[in-house]
Amino acid sequence: MTRIIAGEFRGRRLSVPADTTRPTSDRVREAVFSMLGARTDLEGAQVADLYAGTGALGIEAVSRGAESSVLIEADHRAAKVIADNVGICRAQRRVRVVERSVESFLASTAGPFDLVFIDPPYDVASDDVAAVLTMLLPALAQEAWVVVERGSRTEAVELPAGLEVVVDKKYGDSVVHLLQRVDSPS
Template sequence: MTRIIAGEFRGRRLAVPADTTRPTSDRVREAVFSMLGSRMDLSEARVLDLYAGTGALGIEAVSRGAASAVLVEADRRAAGVLRDNVAVCGAAAQVRIVNRSVESFLAAPTGTFDLIFLDPPYDISTDEVNRAIAGCAAVLAEGGWILVERGRRSDDVAWPEGIDEVAAKKYGDTVVVLGSR
């Protein structure tokens, strides 16, 4: 069961698309927001959640005070579940769902973002993840943050010029890496 951990939507349960999504566990999400909370003020932040899946990261950010979130998910079934999850939380005014590939979205961005979550399926190649990170650099606001979630056995990510790695933490089979402009 995936649920919102804190904030306005605390305790709301999120549906998970069958066989198409690996949601970030509550434990890892709690650690992620603790890591972010000591480094940035989420209030009024513009959030981009790439490979959104259940939307747990983006919706959690809005629940904790972010002004808005754009959730990008290529899988049509997962995007349908995203719509349901946003509705369950009553977050439709703050959350926009984009049913496109990450590559397509980053090729024609809609503004800049203060916080970007990049949580691709673990089987996506490191080269593809690094291309997505490079695309994120173009839409990351000054002073913004990028959080990348990968499998523990994945290769290290490559940060583009102007973005520095700030922290990396391991949680079971998951590695979370945080970069900042």
């Protein structure tokens, strides 16, 4: 069972698409938001949840005070479940679901985003994640935060200039990288 942990939507249970996603566990999500809470205030933040899956990360951010969240999911079944989860939380005015590939979305968005979650399927190549991070840079606000979740057995992601690792934490089969934008992309 996936549920919203804290804030306005606390305790709401979210549906999980059968066989199409690997949702971030409640334990890892709580750890991510604890890391963020120690470093930034989510109040008024503009959030993007790339590879949204269930939408739990983006919805949780809004529950904890973010102004808005856009949830990007290419899989049609998962996007439908995300839309249902947004409805369960009655968050339609602050959370938008976009059914497209992450690359297509990033090619057409200006941002700026204060916080971005990147939690692709573990079989997505590290080079592909690095390319997404490079595409994301122009859409990041100054000093924005980026949370990348990968499998603990996946190859390290080469970070583009402009992003710096602040924290790396391992949780079972997952590794969470908390990154911060440190300068303007050229």
